Amino acid sequence: MSYHYRSWGLNPQIKQIACVLNGATEQDLAGPHKAQKLLAYGCGSSYGDVCLNDEGVLLDSHRLDHFLNFNPDTGVLRCQSGVTLRAINQQLIKYGWFLPVTPGTQNVTLGGAIANDVHGKNHHLAGSFGCHVLKLGLYRSQEGSIECQPDKNAELFRATISGLGLTGFIQWAEIQLKKISSPYLRTEKMVFTGLQEFDALSNDADKAYEYTVAWIDSVAAAKYRGRGVLFCGEHADSSADRRPSKKRILSIPFNAPTGLLSYPVIKTFNLAYYNMHRLTSSKALTYYEPFFYPLDSLGHWNRLYGKKGLYQYQCVIPAEGGVEVVEELLAICAHYRQGSFLSVLKKFGSIKSPGMLSFPRPGYTLALDFRNLGESTLKLFSALDKVVFANQGALYPAKDARMSREGFRQSFIETERFKNYIDPLFSSNFMRRVII
Amino acid sequence: MTPAVVIIGATSAIAEQISRLYAEQGAKLFLVGRNEKKLEIISDDLKVRGAACVATIAMDLTDTRLHAKLVEQAVSFLGDITHLYVAHGTLADNEACENNPQLAMTEITLNLNSPVSLLLHFAGRFRTQQYGTIAVISSVAGDRGRQSNYIYGAAKGGLSVFLQGLRNRLYVDNIHVATVKPGFVDTPMTTDFKKGMMWVSAKKAAKLTVYGVDKKRNVIYVPGFWRFIMLIILHIPEFIFKRLKL
Numbered sequence: 110m111s112y113h114y115r116s117w118g119l120n121p122q123i124k125q126i127a128c129v130l131n132g133a134t135e136q137d138l139a140g141p142h143k144a145q146k147l148l149a150y151g152c153g154s155s156y157g158d159v160c161l162n163d164e165g166v167l168l169d170s171h172r173l174d175h176f177l178n179f180n181p182d183t184g185v186l187r188c189q190s191g192v193t194l195r196a197i198n199q200q201l202i203k204y205g206w207f208l209p210v211t212p213g214t215q216n217v218t219l220g221g222a223i224a225n226d227v228h229g230k231n232h233h234l235a236g237s238f239g240c241h242v243l244k245l246g247l248y249r250s251q252e253g254s255i256e257c258q259p260d261k262n263a264e265l266f267r268a269t270i271s272g273l274g275l276t277g278f279i280q281w282a283e284i285q286l287k288k289i290s291s292p293y294l295r296t297e298k299m300v301f302t303g304l305q306e307f308d309a310l311s312n313d314a315d316k317a318y319e320y321t322v323a324w325i326d327s328v329a330a331a332k333y334r335g336r337g338v339l340f341c342g343e344h345a346d347s348s349a350d351r352r353p354s355k356k357r358i359l360s361i362p363f364n365a366p367t368g369l370l371s372y373p374v375i376k377t378f379n380l381a382y383y384n385m386h387r388l389t390s391s392k393a394l395t396y397y398e399p400f401f402y403p404l405d406s407l408g409h410w411n412r413l414y415g416k417k418g419l420y421q422y423q424c425v426i427p428a429e430g431g432v433e434v435v436e437e438l439l440a441i442c443a444h445y446r447q448g449s450f451l452s453v454l455k456k457f458g459s460i461k462s463p464g465m466l467s468f469p470r471p472g473y474t475l476a477l478d479f480r481n482l483g484e485s486t487l488k489l490f491s492a493l494d495k496v497v498f499a500n501q502g503a504l505y506p507a508k509d510a511r512m513s514r515e516g517f518r519q520s521f522i523e524t525e526r527f528k529n530y531i532d533p534l535f536s537s538n539f540m541r542r543v544i545i
Numbered sequence: 546m547t548p549a550v551v552i553i554g555a556t557s558a559i560a561e562q563i564s565r566l567y568a569e570q571g572a573k574l575f576l577v578g579r580n581e582k583k584l585e586i587i588s589d590d591l592k593v594r595g596a597a598c599v600a601t602i603a604m605d606l607t608d609t610r611l612h613a614k615l616v617e618q619a620v621s622f623l624g625d626i627t628h629l630y631v632a633h634g635t636l637a638d639n640e641a642c643e644n645n646p647q648l649a650m651t652e653i654t655l656n657l658n659s660p661v662s663l664l665l666h667f668a669g670r671f672r673t674q675q676y677g678t679i680a681v682i683s684s685v686a687g688d689r690g691r692q693s694n695y696i697y698g699a700a701k702g703g704l705s706v707f708l709q710g711l712r713n714r715l716y717v718d719n720i721h722v723a724t725v726k727p728g729f730v731d732t733p734m735t736t737d738f739k740k741g742m743m744w745v746s747a748k749k750a751a752k753l754t755v756y757g758v759d760k761k762r763n764v765i766y767v768p769g770f771w772r773f774i775m776l777i778i779l780h781i782p783e784f785i786f787k788r789l790k791l
């Protein structure tokens with residue numbers, strides 16, 4: 110097992126020292142790394158540099174993968190921070206409990222889900238992950254272990270949820286799971302031909318379905334711009350219980366040659382993907398994994414982008430007039446002739462995220478993946494930034510490797526307050542780049 | 546039948562992953578290790594993962610006077626023992642052992658004496674049961690002595706030979722004895738090693754081990770390719786082997 114401490118986007122490419130933790134006690138955390146700058150590392154599923162710290166040591170949490178307690182009557186789960194969402198699903202679905210909020214991959218630790226206050230397809234009903242955190246144990250270099258909850262050490266709790274690992278090391282957390290009666294979902298997909306249509310469909314679907322998210326064809330010709338497919342789902346009842354067939358997970362063994370995901374390839378893929386959904390039936394019973402984590406069935410798909418990796422650009426635009434702004438963003442991508450292989454659009458609901466640096470807020474969130482073409486990709490992002498910030502939008506640190514200090518400040522109005530809670534011994538490349 | 550499993554050296558990374566596989570089958574588990582705090586965390590974890598019940602005992606496994614009692618404790622908690630896993634071990638720095646023979650003795654005591662005593666005590670119990678499986682983690686290092694780790698290797702080699710004999714003895718009693726020989730496994734024991742292609746995770750090692758045990762394999766190389774590597778290594782003539790820097 111060689112550990113390459115990279116983030117999902119494979120950017121930045123830096124030399125990184127790390128220490129694999131064998132325990133989560135104060136001694137384990139304080140012991141060997143005195144005076145070094147620390148940062149927790151989960152699965153490295155963040156795209157950019159929030160999980161990297163080349164001027165210090167990463168504390169790799171993958172062995173802190175113990176469940177500490179589970180109450181099958183209440184659905185309250187307590188576990189160490191290195192437990193992955195995959196493990197929670199694997200162990201607890203059998204008791205009829207599911208993650209209250211899940212991102213688009215299961216390769217995420219509990220610590221990482223909290224530190225980025227992640228969101229999922231049910232944001233309109235459930236808010237962000239942090240809304241379901243009942244308690245957490247935080248190791249701070251000066252004070253030692255501190256227990257935080259919404260009404261105890263409340264400000265430190267708010268700083269740690271979405272705290273990007275900077276407030277200390279989350280040793281364990283307690284979360285409230287959600288009761289389900291089947292690992293299957295009743296799903297429906299609806300094709301739309303433009304963003305106005307998306308908006309109407311999505312507003313209706315949010316009333317009918319627990320989970321909604323749209324894929325958009327980001328490289329369609331101007332007259333088709335904004336077309337896509339809205340995926341909806343809700344947990345099925347127990348009559349839908351069936352054992353899933355075991356699927357082999359394919360994995361990309363090495364970086365693809367540059368050019369594999371070139372503009373024409375992306376265009377063809379998007380066209381084919383759109384038409385495939387247009388032509389296939391719309392309602393189905395779907396197992397939870399392909400519904401929530403379609404990308405996880407292709408391991409290391411980031412390698413398809415070649416050794417320079419990829420960038421993701423994820424923003425949120427306030428709801429009022431947001432559709433037009435998203436249209437403008439798509440037009441800019443087309444103008445720069447940079448195709449996004451996977452473009453995702455979701456309307457966030459109004460439940461307030463608890464963290465000081467939480468990204469989810471009411472409005473439209475658009476996530477675009479781009480091959481790293483160097484300067485020209487960065488130029489595209491500057492053009493997108495202009496529109497995002499002119500419209501009081503925000504960028505998502507979990508997906509970022511290039512936002513500006515100014516962009517960060519504009520995205521997070523509580524930045525100054527947050528700085529008071531940064532642990533003096535913790536730091537990250539992201540922090541040095543944009544926060545302080 | 547619900548597995549009733551004794552795991553000795555239960556805080557070892559490989560053993561822990563083995564325990565998880567049994568917990569998911571709803572097994573009853575009896576865990577033995579030396580670190581009470583770690584055992585408690587592992588026990589809580591295994592309960593959430595589905596273990597029917599878990600008991601833990603913390604003791605110094607080199608204290609052979611405690612071994613007879615340990616068998617009684619295991620039986621009073623589990624009743625019949627379907628599986629016994631023995632996993633504890635240390636990999637001391639070979640050069641340090643060469644410079645300090647006392648350290649070498651400690652290494653042999655833990656890796657050879659302790660399992661031998663434990664296994665002889667448990668063998669009695671298995672013979673009264675007339676069924677069950679015993680799986681012991683030895684190492685590829687025990688297949689041939691090399692200058693870089695022959696002290697650890699001697700202990701593991703001795704253990705492997707002991708297990709051959711035990712397998713032979715218990716065969717008539719319908720008891721299966723498996724010798725598990727891992728190659729390179731990424732665990733706290735090997736934290737300081739540079740990892741590469743030949744390495745597997747503790748989880749993978751556990752899966753291969755339990756698979757082999759279920760298939761009643763006698764010698765389980767983990768992963769299987771080590772069988773071929775060791776075959777080659779065993780066939781290098783000694784007059785050449787002694788010149789190699791291995």
Ligand SMILES: Cc1cc2nc3c(=O)[nH]c(=O)nc-3n(C[C@H](O)[C@H](O)[C@H](O)COP(=O)(O)OP(=O)(O)OC[C@H]3O[C@@H](n4cnc5c(N)ncnc54)[C@H](O)[C@@H]3O)c2cc1C
Pocket residue numbers: 117148149150151152153154155156159160170190191211212213214216217218219220221222223224225226227228229272273274275277278279280404507508537
């Ligand atoms: C295919 C894919 C789909 C995704 N979909 C979504 C999505 O739908 N919604 C969404 O919100 N995100 C999504 N993400 C992003 C991902 O959910 C987040 O980046 C998540 O935080 C990654 O968790 P991790 O365990 O890998 O943490 P890492 O990426 O390793 O670290 C993330 C941050 O958490 C901190 N951290 C980790 N563990 C601890 C700890 N124990 N204590 C303190 N801080 C800690 C790190 O220091 C770092 O700042 C997606 C990512 C991928 C690759």
Ligand SMILES: NC(=O)c1ccc[n+]([C@@H]2O[C@H](COP(=O)([O-])OP(=O)(O)OC[C@H]3O[C@@H](n4cnc5c(N)ncnc54)[C@H](OP(=O)(O)O)[C@@H]3O)[C@@H](O)[C@H]2O)c1
Pocket residue numbers: 554555556557558559560578579580583604605606607632633634635636655682683684685726727728729730731732733734735
């Ligand atoms: N890792 C490899 O590459 C590899 C290769 C071949 C064979 N093996 C063998 O696999 C087995 C499991 O090792 P591992 O890799 O999982 O390593 P590990 O996680 O470091 O486990 C070693 C275990 O031995 C225990 N132990 C050490 N000294 C002890 C003592 N005096 N009394 C009681 N327990 C003691 C440790 O207890 P604490 O938790 O209390 O420290 C720990 O549980 C060992 O027998 C090892 O020799 C490993």
